Amino acid sequence: MFRFLTLSAPLFALALSACAPTAATDVPARGAAATPANLPAMNTFGSPRVASPSRSNTSIAADFLDLTFQMESGRVIDRMSRFEGPITVAVTSGAPASLNADLDQLLSRLRTEAGIDISRSSSATASITIETMPRARMQRVVPQAACFVVPRVSSWSEFRRARSGRTLDWTTLDTRERVAVFIPSDVSPQEVRDCLHEEIAQALGPLNDLYRLSDSVFNDDNFNAVLTGFDMLVLRTYYDGALRSGMTRGQVSAALPGILARHNPRGGSVAGGQGSETPRAWITAIEAALGPGSSDEARITAAERALRMAQQRQWTDTRLAFSYFALGRLTLSRDVETSIQAFQSASTIFERVAPRGIQSAHVDMQLAAFALSAGRTTEALRLTERAMPAATQAQNASLLSTLLMIRAEALDDTGRASEARSVRLDSLAWGRYGFGSNAAVSARLTEVAALSPGR
Incomplete structure (x- = not known):
């Protein structure tokens, strides 16, 4: 009945800047990403091609x-x-x-x-x-x-x-x-x-x-x-x-x-029985982790509690993966190693449960941001390329826009400036649908650009 507010997508520039290597002082840095004065026309989706359920x-x-x-x-x-x-x-x-x-x-x-x-x-x-x-x-x-x-x-x-x-x-x-x-x-x-x-x-x-x-x-x-x-x-x-x-x-x-x-x-x-019930205690922990009104410490503690419950119940489905995903998001700016490990664990489970699905695309976006910040441009390009079909299929313009922004930065870092400009313009067109206002699109572009060691 209600679509609840949850934490917004992480601010990559703030969360990951600690991962970025420091550029040598005698190497001229690339200029800050500039949002065009006139953004391209907003991209929209047509009718999706949906797959029939594969369960019994x-x-x-x-x-x-x-x-x-x-x-x-x-x-x-x-x-x-x-x-x-x-x-x-x-x-x-x-x-x-x-x-x-x-x-x-x-x-x-x-x-x-x-x-x-x-x-x-x-x-x-x-x-x-x-x-x-x-x-x-x-x-x-x-x-x-x-x-x-x-x-x-x-x-x-x-x-x-x-x-x-x-x-x-x-x-x-x-x-x-x-x-x-x-x-x-x-x-x-x-x-x-x-x-x-x-x-x-x-x-x-x-x-x-x-x-x-x-x-x-x-x-x-x-x-x-x-x-x-x-x-x-x-x-x-x-x-x-x-x-x-x-x-x-x-x-x-x-x-x-x-x-x-x-x-x-x-x-x-197709063989298969019914799924297990989800206890209210786990739902409460997830809501505390991702909902508003709590400190960062309290959210992380709630995410850790949800993960423990999922492990104790020996879940192997999306609930275990989502517990890892929540912990990964919440530890982005506090404990990079924990965050990366949590996202990688979530990725493994999501890929088994829903191969190349929208869940994996969200995780790949997070891992691509880490890769870009660490100067691993080839990995960032691979992860964004892998995630874009699922983001498009699920018609998630904000995710698709962010993936394209990360990709544009990685292309710039590898010297492919012309290709980067084209990809960045495409990201802005999807950003107008996904993020709304020009200011919101520009803010996301700035956040992602700040990840690049070349800036």
Whole structure:
């Protein structure tokens, strides 16, 4: 229901400057990276090519039930609820310019890939109403949320009036009729789009997130931000004619084998059981590590606690890898060796669980920044080249932009100035979508440029 704020991407210049070798005084340093006065036009993504889930239908059925019959808080949902009949989506006035194009693309995918009867509407009584507002205004009421979705209302004013009662309690729904999605208006186009995908997916279907899922937006690790093939299968299943609002977990469980056999026939020939539950203590530790309001020391301690729990439970999946990833991020500026080792451990696990996936791309970006700072340009070029296809596939413009910025610096350091200029311009075009404002793009360019020993 809520997309929570987490720590922003690390400031590479501050975190890694200690790794950079000192240039000899008789070697002229390359000038500071300059952001062009007129940035190139913003790059945008087309419709993604998504892969079908590779897990067994037995595993997917277990995921579906855990996603559908439990809230993120752990509260049990007794009966399934969904929209019955055609679904309409309205956007209130004042939305960012990029929102409408991304919304149209999302709705097209929901119709085509999930088979949902969903369309735009200008009606004040639309099934789903999307309202945008400045982030500060939204967070005065819901401080920790980047964006969120609530039932039984269609506007911010209705939401404010209904907060004191049970109106907004998803567990009391029989059938979904009206839902409101609230998104900040003063963030990057990518963040607006990410909110659209996650909140509309939960407005339509499951209300839970599972950290064990490596290929889904229904996961609070926020690696996947655009609906995946697994997510579309979940939503197609959610709106299958064999299911309806009011069904119990037992009734849905009995129907799932037949539904999944129709929608995912290849899953019937894949072996595999259900994933293990994630204890609340581990989730709490991860939230403390990556959430706001704590000191660096407290965050690192929380990440270490999450890692110990993952190891003690002998997890071998994305939860163990994410524990290492969190520790790597948090120790960037304090303990370089620990950070590198944590990222390398995360990389090994991510590559086994989701080869060449978006998780590995995030780790490769961190390791490429280390390599650039240490003057290992060949390694930086190799890591960025390996990560870019996954960043593109996942439509993560901020990650793609950062990878290209690192790559441009490495190319400059190897004397390939013309190629570096071309790559840097491309990074700025993606940065406009991923980071938003010209100032934010320029700041990231400066951070990455400061890593280079040639500066």
